[in-house]
Structure formats: C-alpha cells, structure tokens
Amino acid sequence: MTAIAAHLPPTRWWHSRAVYRFMRHHLALVGIAMITLLVLACTIGPYALPYDSLHIDLRARFAPPLSGHHYFGTDPLGRDLAARLLMAGRVSLLVGFSAMLLSTLIGTLVGVTAGYRGGWIGAALMRVVDGFLSYPSIFLVLALAATLRPSPVMITVIIAVTSWMETARIVEAEVRSLREREFVQAARMVGLSRRHIMFREVLPNAMGPIIVAASLAVARAILLEAYISFLGYGIQPPLPSWGNMLNGAQQYLASAPWLAIIPGAAITIAVTSFNFIGDGLRDALDVRNDHF
C-alpha cells in the first residue's frame, strides 16, 4: 500500500475528487457566480452609484425604473432604489452569513456533544432539539424580536438561536456513527482526552455534512431575516434590508410595483444561489441525499 502511494504525485486539495465533482455541478457554479456578483455589487456598487441610499428627494418620488440615473426607480421618499438595494444587500447578506456562522457553531457543539457522549446527556440534548423544532420558526423569531431590541446584532442572534437544530441533528447522527470507528477507538486507547477526540479526531471527519448544512443555513437565514423585516420586526429603517424594503411595498403595489418586485427578486436570487451551492456541495462531498 505505502509503496504504491509513494509513487503517486502528491495530491493537492484542488485536485481532490470533491472539487472535481463540484466543478461539474453546473447549478452550483451558477450559484457561486451569482453570489460573487452580488457581494461585489453590494461592496463596491454604492460608491459607483450617483445617489446615496439615504438621500431623500421629494421631487423624485415614485420615479419608475430607468428614469434618469435612477436605474431601479425611487421609493415613496424619492430615495434611489438601486442604492438602497445594494446597501440593503450588505445588511441582509451580512446578517444571513453571521447567523449561519453562529447557528453552525451552536449546532455543531450540541451535535458533537450529544453524538459522542450519548447516554442520557445525548438523549436530553436531542429532546431539546426536538422541542425547538416543534415551534414554527417564525412564531419564535417574531416573539423574541418583538420583545428584545431589534438591532442587527440581536436579529442575527435571534435567527441563529432559532435555527441551529438542523445542524445539531445532522452532526449528532454523523458523530454517533463515527464514534464506533477504529480510529476513535485507537485514539481512546492512546489515552487522548475526550475533548481532544471529540474536536480533533471526530469533528474533522464530520465536516462534509456540516459544510452542506451551513450553505443551506445561509439561505434559510437570509429568508428568515427577510420575513421578519418584511413584517416590521427585523432590521429597522432607515437602515435598509431586503426584507424591510418590501415592508411598505404592498400599499403601493398598484402604482409602483417595482418597489415590491426588485427587492424580492434580489432575495430570491441570493437564496437560490446558496441553495444551488448547497446542492453542489452535497453531491461533491458525497453527503447522504435526503431532500434532492
């Protein structure tokens, strides 16, 4: 075995089968391209546009798209929709991404602990997961967002606290099966500490499912932020987010439909892209296929 391996050229990560499979997943590449574009547009775009996202101009209220330099038109206060859309993108993407990081962290910690320790600790933790999953997420998020002060950081925390359970379930199942493998037994025999085995030996082997769950978690976090901001309990104006831009759009639907169409399209594009990426990662990392 070792003799054969020695003759093979050293493998680099970008030569790995996972990367190869990911590159063949067209939808995932489309997703990556669209997210890259969105992120670039949101970071650099606002500097390139002629209007500030907060600049109110009552003479230019309800300008339809493509009128003058207002590429996406203006809102009821005459603010440039394109500028607001890009600034909102910063907020929405950042909240979605941070919420994913936090929820993945919580979910992984709970999942590894429950899966590795097993016994009554594992059972108790997984019942808590079931308990949280019994709440329709938006009811829980809204109740918390309405009572705590809705700053962007708080919204991120609330979304994370209500959406770590999927990751925990996935990690728990993975770790529970890894626990019985030989390398874990070997590590135990060598006398490594439980924490070392949990986080240095077992966790790296469970990274595949975690990465897939994380990419889908970004999609869900962006969607959840959009829901609660649309309903008025998320990101508060004047700070724009894709969700709160739609907040007043319904009453102007007949006269200014672009106010509803454009931010919603941005949300759909971002969320679809992350779902595509998640799907590609699932194929590439060979994670068991449950949904698709």
Add this chain to the structure above:
Amino acid sequence: MSAFLLNRFSQSIVLLVIVSIIGFTVLNFMPGGPLAQFGLDPGMTQKDIARLAEQLGLNRPLWLQYLDWAWRLIQGDWGHSFRDGSSVLAVIGRHLLATLLLMGTSTALAIAVGTWIGIRGATHRYSLFDYCATICAMVALSVPTFWFGLIGIYIFTLKLGWVPAGNMYTIGDGSVMDYLHHLILPSLVLSLVHVAIWSRYMRTATLDALSQDFVKTARAKGVSERRILLKHVVGNALLPMITLAGMQLPSILTGALVTETVFTWPGMGRLFLDSLGYSDYPVVMGLLIFSAILVVLGNLIADIVIAIVDPRIRLG
C-alpha cells in the same frame, strides 16, 4: 400496536414538557414581565405593582412559577387578552378555523401537484421534465412567500382582476363560492414551497419503490407498467409521505402566518402579528405554545396513521 402507541404517547408528552419549558423561558424574556401593561398606567404606583407581583406570585422561584403556569395551561386557563379581556383560548378558537381552512386547502393542493410531479420525474428520470422540475423546485424553495403573494396580487388582482386581493369573504355575501374565490390565491401562494418539497421527496420515494424486488417480480409476470405504477409503486411511495406531512407542519404554519398577513386572512398568523402590535402578550404566548402543540400532535397523528397503514412499523 398498544406498545407502540404507549411509547409514542409518552414521547409526545416528554416533548410537550420541553416545549412548554422553552415557551416559559421566552415568556420571561418579555419586557417588564406580565405586569408591563400597568407600568404606563398613571393610576398605578410602583408600590401597587410590587403588591400585585406579590399577589400573583411573580416573586416566587422560577421553577414554582413554571409549575403553576403549566398546571393552568393543562386546565385550559391560558390567561386573558390584554386587548378585550376575553380568554386566550377563545380568541385562538375564533381564528383557528380560518387557518385550518387555508392550510388544509394548500396542503391538499401541494400533495396532489407534488405527487404528480414526483412520480413523473421518477418515471422519466433525467428527462427535460425532470430537469426543469428539479430546478423549479429549488427556486420555489428560495422564493419568499410574501413576495410570491405580492406578485400574485399584482398579476391576478390588479392586472387581470380575476381574484380578490384579500380577506376571507365579501361582507354581505359569504356564500361557498365567495369563500372559494377568496381562497384560491392565498392557498396557491402557500402551497408553492410545499409542492417543491413534496415533489422532491415523492421522486426519491418513487425511485426507491421502483427498484424493489416486487416491481421486478410484477414485471416478470408481465404486469403492465401502468398497473405496476398505480398498484405497487405509488402506494408504497406515498407511505413515507405521511411522516413528511407531519414534519412539514411547522413550515406550513410559518408560511400561513406570512400568507395571512399579505392577504389579510383572519387566521392565527394574522392574530399573532396583531397581538404583537398591541403588545398583547398573553395571546402571543398562547399562540406560540398553541402552534407548537399543534405540531407535536400533528406528528403524533402522522405516526399513528402510518402505523395503522403500514404494519412493518408497529412491529419493527
């Protein structure tokens, strides 16, 4: 069967206890606690509030408060609305039917359409239809429900004028046709996500059933493909879908809340948002707990139904 039921019932009760603990924790996050509504009343001094807290037992240890609260929950005493003083359960009851009507219709729609797409995708695997269905499902999963609703209102109400933009019935009409007319758009909007989920699962389940030995046996016996599909495959593929229907309940409720808001549908979701706006915390808490109980019971019912239909589960 009775052992299975007993096991499943006890699991549900444990889950309900955990659900109630989570709910109670959220309740204690509410600003100012249950007496917040009196904080702004000029007729109440700080002393009065302290006396009330003493009277209502709000200065007892938390676990004792929880037990007391949970006991009253079981007895059906869910508190009273701050808004009009009527009992929380009665308020929820007034809005329950509207939500169930919306959820029921859209679930039926999602099951019918999703089953068809799923089976067709499985029998015509990797066809253009299958490919489009896969992509459409992923996009549908990513569309915010409220946006889909707004687009629906824009096209079908404002441009085409086919359906009303909201409410459950026209005041002064209220016939069955009138209800249906108001129901079409919101239930279509709510069902979109679930058509996507359902069709993907159904595709997998059908492929699974198609690869079973009994299908090969049937083919070897010369049974027609159509008959195999209808008699052997669909039935087996639909079985796991019963569990899925239960599992989807939380997301249907989430979707219902958003849909009800966009279409001013007088259901539980709209009640929840109205109550949040009025800081009517007893109703908010009641709905929060109620929705979770609904989910737990829904899953329990799904498990019981599947155990009745599929003997392998209750024996295994």
